[in-house]
Amino acid sequence: MAQQQGFLKPGERSKKAFGVAFEGNNDPYVHNKKQRTQPPTSHQRRPRDADRLPVAKYRRQLLYLVETHATVVVLGETGSGKTTQIPQFLDEAGWTEGGRMVACTQPRRAAAVTVASRVAEEAGCELGEAVGYAVRFESVMQQGMTRIKFLTDGVLLREMMEDPLLARYSVVMVDEAHERSLATDMLLGLLKKVQRRRPDLRLIVASATLQAEELRAFFDPGRDSSVVKTVQPGPGAPVQRTPAIISIEGRTHPVEVHFLQQPCSNYVVASVETAVDIHKADLPGDILVFLTGQQEVEDAVRMLDREAERLSASSGYGSKLLPLPLYAGLTGTAQAVAFSPAPRGYRKCVVATNIAETSLTLEGVVYVVDSCFVKQRAYNPLLGLEALCVAPVSKASATQRAGRAGRVRPGKAFRLCTAQDFAKLPDTTVPEMQRAELQGMVLQLKALGIDNIMRFEWLAPPPAEAMVRALEALAALGVLDQDARLTQDVGLPLASLSLDPSLGKALLTAFRQSVPCSQEMLTIVAMLTAAPHGPWVAPPGVRKALDEAKSRFAVVEGDLVSLLNVWRAWQEHGCSAQWCAKQLLNQHSLRKAEEVRKQLARACARLGLPEPESCDGDMDHLRKGIVAGLFMNAAVFESTDHNPLAPESDPGTHVYRLIRPVGGADATGVRARSGGRDGMGRAAPGATTGALDAGRLRLRIHSGSVLARCRPEWVVFQTVQQSDSGWYEMQGVTAVQPDMLLEVAPHFFQKSR
DNA sequence: GAGCACTGC
Numbered sequence: 001m002a003q004q005q006g007f008l009k010p011g012e013r014s015k016k017a018f019g020v021a022f023e024g025n026n027d028p029y030v031h032n033k034k035q036r037t038q039p040p041t042s043h044q045r046r047p048r049d050a051d052r053l054p055v056a057k058y059r060r061q062l063l064y065l066v067e068t069h070a071t072v073v074v075l076g077e078t079g080s081g082k083t084t085q086i087p088q089f090l091d092e093a094g095w096t097e098g099g100r101m102v103a104c105t106q107p108r109r110a111a112a113v114t115v116a117s118r119v120a121e122e123a124g125c126e127l128g129e130a131v132g133y134a135v136r137f138e139s140v141m142q143q144g145m146t147r148i149k150f151l152t153d154g155v156l157l158r159e160m161m162e163d164p165l166l167a168r169y170s171v172v173m174v175d176e177a178h179e180r181s182l183a184t185d186m187l188l189g190l191l192k193k194v195q196r197r198r199p200d201l202r203l204i205v206a207s208a209t210l211q212a213e214e215l216r217a218f219f220d221p222g223r224d225s226s227v228v229k230t231v232q233p234g235p236g237a238p239v240q241r242t243p244a245i246i247s248i249e250g251r252t253h254p255v256e257v258h259f260l261q262q263p264c265s266n267y268v269v270a271s272v273e274t275a276v277d278i279h280k281a282d283l284p285g286d287i288l289v290f291l292t293g294q295q296e297v298e299d300a301v302r303m304l305d306r307e308a309e310r311l312s313a314s315s316g317y318g319s320k321l322l323p324l325p326l327y328a329g330l331t332g333t334a335q336a337v338a339f340s341p342a343p344r345g346y347r348k349c350v351v352a353t354n355i356a357e358t359s360l361t362l363e364g365v366v367y368v369v370d371s372c373f374v375k376q377r378a379y380n381p382l383l384g385l386e387a388l389c390v391a392p393v394s395k396a397s398a399t400q401r402a403g404r405a406g407r408v409r410p411g412k413a414f415r416l417c418t419a420q421d422f423a424k425l426p427d428t429t430v431p432e433m434q435r436a437e438l439q440g441m442v443l444q445l446k447a448l449g450i451d452n453i454m455r456f457e458w459l460a461p462p463p464a465e466a467m468v469r470a471l472e473a474l475a476a477l478g479v480l481d482q483d484a485r486l487t488q489d490v491g492l493p494l495a496s497l498s499l500d501p502s503l504g505k506a507l508l509t510a511f512r513q514s515v516p517c518s519q520e521m522l523t524i525v526a527m528l529t530a531a532p533h534g535p536w537v538a539p540p541g542v543r544k545a546l547d548e549a550k551s552r553f554a555v556v557e558g559d560l561v562s563l564l565n566v567w568r569a570w571q572e573h574g575c576s577a578q579w580c581a582k583q584l585l586n587q588h589s590l591r592k593a594e595e596v597r598k599q600l601a602r603a604c605a606r607l608g609l610p611e612p613e614s615c616d617g618d619m620d621h622l623r624k625g626i627v628a629g630l631f632m633n634a635a636v637f638e639s640t641d642h643n644p645l646a647p648e649s650d651p652g653t654h655v656y657r658l659i660r661p662v663g664g665a666d667a668t669g670v671r672a673r674s675g676g677r678d679g680m681g682r683a684a685p686g687a688t689t690g691a692l693d694a695g696r697l698r699l700r701i702h703s704g705s706v707l708a709r710c711r712p713e714w715v716v717f718q719t720v721q722q723s724d725s726g727w728y729e730m731q732g733v734t735a736v737q738p739d740m741l742l743e744v745a746p747h748f749f750q751k752s753r
Numbered sequence: 754g755a756g757c758a759c760t761g762c
Contacts, residue, residue: 375757498761703754
């Protein structure tokens with residue numbers, strides 16, 4: 001205990017060295033105040049243990065509430081068993097009689113698949129019989145036989161296009177609603193609508209955090225007199241439209257949370273020191289450190305490696321520290337290392353990005369070190385550009401991270417901020433709906449028959465500017481007409497392709513233009529969809545080799561056309577794994593691209609598009625197809641900035657300027673028309689002019705682009721991200737001719753003068 | 754001169 005005390009209050013010892021000191025926590029935040037002694041998690045999966053899950057006690061109450069309420073909000077902590085048990089309760093209680101199914105949605109594919117197989121095992125059936133799942137590319141179920149179906153929320157949205165009232169389901173359980181993904185929020189809004197037309201449908205919204213009241217209020221028809229408050233579901237009690245809330249405790253262990261006594265100036269250094277302190281205290285259990293990005297993770301691992309070496313040299317400690325990185329850019333095998341148990345005599349210290357907060361679970365973690373920062377996407381609807389920003393986490397997010405310490409036994413979490421600063425953090429993360437680009441979402445809602453998107457009932461309404469921006473962009477693409485309805489020629493076909501609208505437009509155009517290049521565009525679009533940041537692996541220390549590998553496939557037309565070479569070379573080498581490794585290509589990305597490509601080709605055939613054709617090296621027509629989708633992201637070279645302090649050999653920074661509707665003449669020869677217009681030359685709904693001076697925005701080509709060292713006069717790009725240095729950097733760049741812009745998007749551009 | 758995390762019949 002003395003040792004522990006010393007560890008909890010290391011201030012005297014480590015304050016000087018690292019400026020990191022923690023407050024002992026007199027009133028520790030405990031995740032589950034009811035401490036439980038239960039068998040380890042691996043036993044939970046065994047069928048007979050299901051009865052011992054916390055949710056088992058609530059079975060009768062839960063079934064009663066589902067019977068009598070249209071919507072039940074289930075507040076359930078990690079380990080409560082809600083995901084695996086509730087669908088089985090419903091099945092046993094007769095909710096799957098008459099051929100109807102119970103659906104349980106998950107935000108992630110992996111979760112849908114693994115939960116389904118666990119439930120199938122518990123139910124004693126083969127996966128795909130009574131219990132099945134559906135995720136993109138993979139549906140393991142049998143019509144008429146499967147009663148419980150786990151699916152991603154994205155798949156359920158797709159299903160609604162064929163079956164808007166979800167007639168095949170008696171109950172829909174939306175799990176992990178607290179994550180507030182774009183698809184989850186869309187689904188909740190749509191389900192509320194469906195409920196009005198299907199009073200017999202039951203909704204269960206499962207959430208891990210304190211948003212129960214918000215959810216109840218959302219699904220409560222309240223005083224709305226147009227809604228029938230009760231209906232008879234056959235025999236039994238009348239159905240309450242006002243949602244019920246039920247709370248189920250979890251089966252995790254308490255986690256003591258500690259804060260810094262003083263703010264730290266460098267959380268990477270502080271996290272390393274904290275991990276080392278934990279290790280020195282020599283209590284058993286793995287350490288999990290949360291940082292924001294790949295670079296930070298690699299820096300921390302390097303520092304920890306040095307510390308580990310020093311410590312093992314000075315000896316005296318029972319085990320050696322084994323620092324391991326974990327982030328999405330690692331190859332599968334490198335990720336697997338972080339998951340495998342530490343060898344005898346070692347203690348793992350996994351340094352991870354946000355990937356470990358929700359997506360992946362590490363066994364054996366007892367200590368969590370939380371930088372309390374996260375890197376997240378932020379969208380600026382006024383400029384139509386996004387940035388990756390390092391931002392403080394929300395309290396809910398920090399709670400989730402801390403909870404990772406309590407899965408095997410009581411744990412500790414060390415937050416690298418003071419308790420005072422922590423109190424100032426937002427309670428919950430801003431829903432994706434309010435910080436994302438919305439074109440795809442709007443297209444999908446339109447396809448589901450939601451005409452008045454502005455009046456749609458949202459759990460969290462998207463910013464009006466983002467909505468207007470999305471409507472304008474869809475109008476410019478020809479997806480929406482002047483009444484903001486889906487167009488026959490573009491909108492309807494695009495809605496059935498699971499693609500970003502701009503990529504979908506490029507693909508449609510590739511099929512339809514005078515010299516088709518649909519084979520090539522299928523490949524490019526599939527590659528971009530499967531691996532938005534490129535098919536390359538990104539472990540550290542291979543930067544130079546990676547540049548060389550990229551340049552082997554690079555062409556002057558730019559990044560998108562270069563992807564074509566990667567694909568062709570991969571095919572020519574028999575899709576070999578060794579070849580991928582040698583070229584620093586991520587095999588997984590290429591295989592996924594292959595699946596996307598097949599699926600897209602099938603979808604195009606269903607739409608009645610012609611057989612895919614190749615343009616046989618006609619790069620101009622290929623680029624025209626690309627421009628048809630990306631013309632709104634056009635930029636022109638302006639000037640080269642020279643840093644007066646840089647050596648004379650320094651090429652300087654090539655600065656580009658966006659060509660967007662801003663009005664005014666332009667010396668470059670082409671300018672955007674003021675006011676977006678639809679494909680028929682009519683003013684697009686909500687088109688704005690001059691309000692934002694995107695034309696003044698200074699862009700440069702991202703250094704990872706194959707065109708980074710070239711200086712093409714005109715380009716279109718796929719995305720822009722703001723760098724740490726404040727530059728807006730274009731990614732997925734294609735060099736174009738100004739004539740192409742005028743020819744492909746005459747409604748958007750005009751010759752100046 | 755450089756990559757948070759997901760998803761799509």
